[in-house]
Amino acid sequence: MSQNSRDLMIEGAVKLLGQRGVQAASFTEIMKATGAPRGSIYHHFPEGKEQLVKEAVELAGKRALNFLDPHQGQPAVIVVEKFISLWRMLLSHFNFEIGCSVLAVTVGSESPDMLEQAAAVFRQWSDQLTAMLLAGGVASGQAKGLANLVISSCEGAVAISRAQKSFDTFDTVAEQLLMMIRNATNSPQENE
Template sequence: MAGEIRQKMIERTGVLLAMKGLQGTSFTEVLEASGAPRGSLYHHFPGGKEELVMAAVAWVSARSLERIEQLRGRPAPEVADAFIAMWRDILKASDFGAGCAVVAVTVGADTPNLLESAAQVFRQWRGALGELLALGGIPAARAPALAAMLISACEGAVVLARAERTMEPFDLVATEQRALVKAATTRKPRAG
């Protein structure tokens, strides 16, 4: 039961970060959503909000990496399409109300630990996506840059779409990203 409450707190924090940012994520909402008693925050997270946010960032990262890993062995353009679709799904499902929890932590980080936690996630995403793009037909020397570009472009497109409350800027960026990945693909996918 205690493990379930802790996990619910982590998951709810991840969702709130994506919707409200770091400063907008309150302990009260986390506790209400998880059904945890008032004093349980420091019981489950002795390091307070920082520890909870770092756990939520790790949870968000693990979920994203699972989705990225499912693309292993697919051609690079399909990898890009699926990565783009992941962000599109978040925007649609939340009616432009949610973005990336890791970006929220990056922008709002008030401690080096939180910033490093976000940086680690972005490094993991770049590494995983770069590996899959290389396996999918992108030259190995170019794959890391394309992975960084794809992540950066999608994150920026999510921000624009949320601000404008329309998919138009997201779709414009997505179209260009797809074209770049397709043009950079020089061979058939190889087993990974």
């Protein structure tokens, strides 16, 4: 099987995790979703489902980082608007039927390795958002906390929006986050 079939299986796992959680990301479901033959799954993921899920979480994490990359050096409010828009697009494109694959692993797995992979992704997001908020005018004493608040708030808003099949809560959270970022960039900067 080619590398493309391996990538297709990882893509399928990302989607299944976001739609139905860790339990649904079985090899059988991956095969149904991607058309991959059983032998290719075991060939590409000899360590089993956990290897596939960890790679799917890594891919989902990289996608968010790659989405933010073009906005390096922009004002903090633009950075946060873009991060929020990523989640809004996900909900909109999949009609509220998919959420964050990384969060799905966090709430649906008891595997220390899978949980550590999810934690690593959240740390990467926090580190990048922190750096971008600093560059975008947020004081150093506030940037890390605000980055973590943005991530956590977006994750919660996505989950609630999926349940409600509505952007009402999502939009309220987005509005509050942007107001906080505007206030943080209007406050005096720390001298460090």
